Amino acid sequence: MRDVPAVRVVTDSTASLPRPGHAAVADVLTSPDVAPTVVPLHVLVDDEVRREGVEITAAEVAERISRGERLTTSQPSTQELAEAYRDLAAQGARAIVSVHLSGKLSGTVATAERAGQRAMLPVRVVDSGTAAMALGFAAVEAARCAAAGCDADHVARRAEQVAASARALLLVDSLDHLRQGGRLSGPAAALGQALGVRPLLGLQDGTVDLVQRVRTRKASVGRLLALAEEHADRATRPVVAVHHLGAEDRAEEIAATLTERIGVRPVVTPVSAVLGTHVGPGALAVVVADRGGHVHDLEPGGPW
Template sequence: MAARRTAVVTDSTAQLDAATVERLGVVVVPLQVVIGDEVYDEDTDAGSAERITEALRGRTPVSTSRPGPAVLEELYARLTAEGHDEILSVHLSGAVSGTYESALLAARTVDVPIRTVDTRQVGPATGYAVESAVARLREGATLDAAAKAARDRAAAAESLFYVDSLEYLRRGGRVGAAAALVGGVLAVKPILTIENGTVASKEKVRTASKALARLEALAVEASGEQQVEIGVAHLANPDAAATLTEALTERLADQLGGREVRCSELSAVLGVHAGPGTVAVCVAPLPV
């Protein structure tokens, strides 16, 4: 019997670089950024994090857009025509983006088995969920088992981020359970997390330096004695991200087991809502 051909789809907010996408063999669907009247895929230079940072600081109107159901329907149809027997589609939290809803709607039109996964996460945590799903498939796991691996990896991950201002989250309506902080936005430097798929408050500190120190401490605490993978991301704050990356590499050497702490610029779509100055860290325990 021929081996099943399973296509794995995710979206561009998963923070998977080109080399990782190629290694995993996954298909990435771009979300869009809207700068003024122009719409760009976020994985292009025109829709890059650098471009949206410039627009945000210049107070040019910037928003984001999900891929519509028709986009995913066309993709699923193409993958089926290319000979894939089943599809696994893993996406960022449906509570902050309509991407998962688009995947659900598109899945109804496909004649092959398809599983859609709402990771209830954003950024690197979604990427780690994709990696776990691919690993299970390569071990010969079923489509359902791979989907469960993605959900379990995402649920075990902790996403933490510091934003310089809650204003961008407020503008985009993504402030979630952290809404109570908005009134005191000038008085605090919030550390946020993803809880039940939405943005929630973790801690409040008074300065950016204290916020970054707490990010480091919280990441170490989240790691515990487990073997972990860690991703650091930032928007227009490379020095702080590099400092955090270096500190975690040193402090969590045993838990990392030689794995590199990935440091990258934040997805442009996520950056629109988090704003310049953001530093984020994801701690993702390895499956046992």
């Protein structure tokens, strides 16, 4: 049994981490003393604050949006993050690396910095510049380094490295949800729905931006797969995730195709409830990140 790491990793629920068991994350997520601590963001339903993953799920968000309800979101409070840091300190942590979704999409990074100033131990905050499993893979890889006994600087650099390597591509049935939430870049927000254009979007430089205009659903999925494959081919050790909101069958089809083309079995998981609020039902996304050659020998049986 491993000792509790001196450095612990915190992330937020927009990382959309899967349930334990997938090969890409199982070695970390199955160990509570190693896994990143996840702090929920909030979905506001009829002026009631609900913590995603605790009091509201992505499936419920999809159902409510489909009924025409208007949902909004907010970051965790300073107190919620401070409590997470305090709990880890009580468990024996001597430093924390707190890795969060893009500061251009949410105030969570700024809130984590305020909470870190109140903490009784050093807190290193990392703006991943991304979200979903692009953030999730970064947090998991950081947790692997922490489990290997690395210091906080090393753990933070690892999170930054993996987040920077990630490519996140997104297809939505409608831009309205992203546009209403103010999460689109200028070029993407200006794109209309005329002539049946289906935009392929990406998380680039911390914001949701237009990657390419595509005419049909079939062509947009084809282009999504091609770009994901290109990015995986450039990676040393690619890890892949496929996200969806209320489109599990389509996500599984995309995952099966990517497995054949890349030789890596993707994590398939819904986007978080907060992200789902902004992308809307029917959304599909693919994330590819690179674990690179960074390996720690943690046990006699070999490296992770």
